[in-house]
Amino acid sequence: MTETLDYILMGIMAVLTGPELFSLFGMAIPAAPVMLVLGVFTGIAVGATPGLAGPMAMAISLPILISIFGFTPDALLPVFGFLIGIMKGSTLGGAVPAILFNLPGTPDAMMTTLDGHPMAQAGEPKRALRIAQLSSVAGDTFSDIVLFVCAPFLAIMVEQWLDLPEKTALLILSISFVAAVMGGSPGKGLLSVSLGLIVAFIASGEDLSPRLTLGIPALRDGFPMLSAVLGILIVGEIFAAIDNERRGIAQRADSGERTSDHDGLRKGDVRRILPFIRRGALIGTIVGALPGVGSTLAATLSYSLAERRHRKTAGADDVAFGKGAPEGIAATEAANSAVSGANLIPVLSLGIPGNAAAVFLILAADSIGGFNPGPAVFKFTAAINPELVTVFGIFFLMVLGNLVNWTLGGSFMRSMGVLSRVPARYLLPVVLLVTLTAIYVQETSMFPLWTTVGFGVLGYLFRRMAIPVLPFVIAYILAGPIERSAREAFAASGADPWFLLKSPLAVVFLVMSVAALVLLSRQKQSA
């Protein structure tokens, strides 16, 4: 217990006494907390701007942050601070255009429009935004607490009970689950996974001659990770949005906002929305802990359950769902924000990214070095484990992020309404140029820009064919760990070809992998 407290203290100190950003009146200002606050504000602004999203801002800022802070372990907490700030801020900011202009800034804010916008149209935009802020930050805080408690225990359990074959089988389970759960059909999910694996396997491996390069010298080091991930995830999204703008099918803002004299949180509002926040936060946390499921499902599930409950318990004076009910906003915002904290449970305890934001945290760790998310980071060793200190530093940054959202987030988000009016047709090309520039300054060659555009086109086609892009990225990231752990497990078993089927737990994981594909496929068929 004392050891844990020591590590918590070391994590807090690493944040507060880390590298200095600047000096104010002779006092050193640490980089990590400042970057976190900047990240939260950036995230709120990005979330409030239709056409932009948290992962997009994380993707653009990652190469810039690495350029500023370098590749030393000292860079980890300031970089994570900014990225976590964006992650937290964007979930809050996404409610702004949804409420004010019936235009969800992020996909998961879609359900917020159902009650948030009618409330704004009824002359209470500030009340709607305040309810959204309270619910969003409460949901986020709850899921963070679950993360702080669960991630270390899960990691310790994994380290104690899982050997190499079980870890390999668990990684297989995670990508088959993501393939099954995302997209229109398991076939398309599997296609996305297999392509992600193949791209990752190009020029990797143990032979002196790199594999699958087709003799192209530029591929001797494989595709740059930034190029593949940003291409399919961000550039593909930009291309799809440009196409929508060209076709004239992009969403347009509904500027029917009016204000009344008594706008603001009403007496009894908090008591009224509290049960809906509780349930939404719980749903969001459970959904968020599963890789690939996503915040849109959490918001939809929470909203429909809340609507059912509200219909049973509502009084005659209560506003119905869909007409501006505060409970509707609360249920949605609590659930979609709770996903972001819980999404870090598989990242930190297993090294498995569950959503796009988590992908960029893993990418940051991978680029900077000195921190490999996974069960090993939670090892309590005789000498100080720097990775464990970093984890507690991350936890402390998340607490600080929530404090910023609770205190300054509300007024900042209310001032961001103006961003919702910036036309996407001006923003999208600029974001594309920023993304390409950020990749070039890291890779200093035109070749990665071409491959980024190539992956962008692939991402665009995926979106048009309803093939999910996230399984591609998750498989791309997990390809190396799966191959490594399978090689080690095979060697440790004395070259037993059945090494994956010798352990009952590994067999259970493999059966679950197949079951996920088969059962979820049937469910989708009947839906």
Add this chain to the structure above:
Amino acid sequence: MKASHQTALLGLCIIALAGIALLFWLPNDTVSGFVQSRRGRLSIGDAMAPGLAFGLMALSGLLILLKAREACTALVTRHDVIFVLGLLGLVAVSFTLMRYSGPVLAGLFADGGDYRALRDTTPWKHLGFVFGGGGMVAALISWMERRVTLRAVLIGFAAAIALILVFDAGFDDLLLPPNGDV
């Protein structure tokens, strides 16, 4: 083409591509096989993981093929193909401008005419980025608006100049395109 036919064709193409990769690409482009023997000990070779991935790809193609009858919306329309070709053309012109406008203009107007010697000198080092990057932004905005406007051009060049200020004025050791290639 009907949506179901298009989906079936996609499934068949995926199976065919996976088959070609398994039969021709993988054996010819990996040194070790599925399993290799090193100093008398068997270990997994470099072909194993990609081989399984191609197998998974074939399986995905089969699943898509089996579900083809249920498909009700077209996968890719003619519009999508035209869009991709237009986009690639626009990006190719922008990247060409980015890569070559600096060296060409230096060759025409600079003393000595060698861009390499000038790639750390303002304004030469920024010409490619301003013309290529700013031009790409302006062209994309114009493409979406279906007309060329002064506003689009101004936004393009403002974006390029803002990025030059962030990356070039902010950091000494960062290279903007195309200065890492020339």
